[in-house]
Amino acid sequence: MALDKILSIGGKPGLYKLLTQTRAGFVGESLLDGKRVTVSLQNNVSVLSEIAIYTLEEEVPLKDVFQKIKDKEKGEKTSxxxxxxxxxxEEYFFEILPNYDEDRVYASDIKKIIQWYNILHEQGITDFSDTDDEEVAKSEEE
Incomplete structure (x- = not known):
């Protein structure tokens, strides 16, 4: 499952899988306990594929950070x-992303990233490479 179907919903713990859209929002399923929730468009919702981490030079997509964690941990959960x-x-995150912007990436952000990685790992979602859709689009352009 690609990160573009995984959501973080403000005020709700954990991550959610996007199931379907409704007129007023969408239905998501918790990756922690499998419970379904209906979320309105007024809630603060982030799609993991659109989150990036500030570095001193650029913004690094969250999937790349997850891939670096996976490489460091040899495919296992975080140490x-x-x-x-x-x-x-902060010491752990510095090993993962040595040039992250310490002024704009807070300890609470690092906590979320580590927690999200472990949740995804428990669900067997460990392929953080580019999605097939992007590869198809690139081949069509050529």
């Missing part, structure tokens, strides 16, 4: 839990 102290989280 650091999301409830660790701020200093330990």
């Amino acid at each position: 650091v839990g999301h409830k660790e102290d701020k200093l330990k989280l």
Whole structure:
């Protein structure tokens, strides 16, 4: 499953899989417990494929950060839990993305990234490479 079908909903814990759209919003299914929720368009919703992390030079897509974590951990869950102290989280993230912008990426952001990676890993969603749609679009342009 691609990250463009995975959502973070403001005020709700964990991540959600986009099931279907409705007139007033959409229906999502929790990756934590499988419960379905109806979300209106007024909620603060982020699609993981559209999130990027600030570095000193550019913004790095979240999927690239997840891929770096996967490479560092050799495909396993993170060696650091999301409830660790701020200093330990920052040290771990510095190993993953050494040039991240420490002024704009907060410890709470790092906690979310680690927690999200572990949730996706538990669900067997570990392919963070480009989606097939992007590859098809590139081949059609040539």
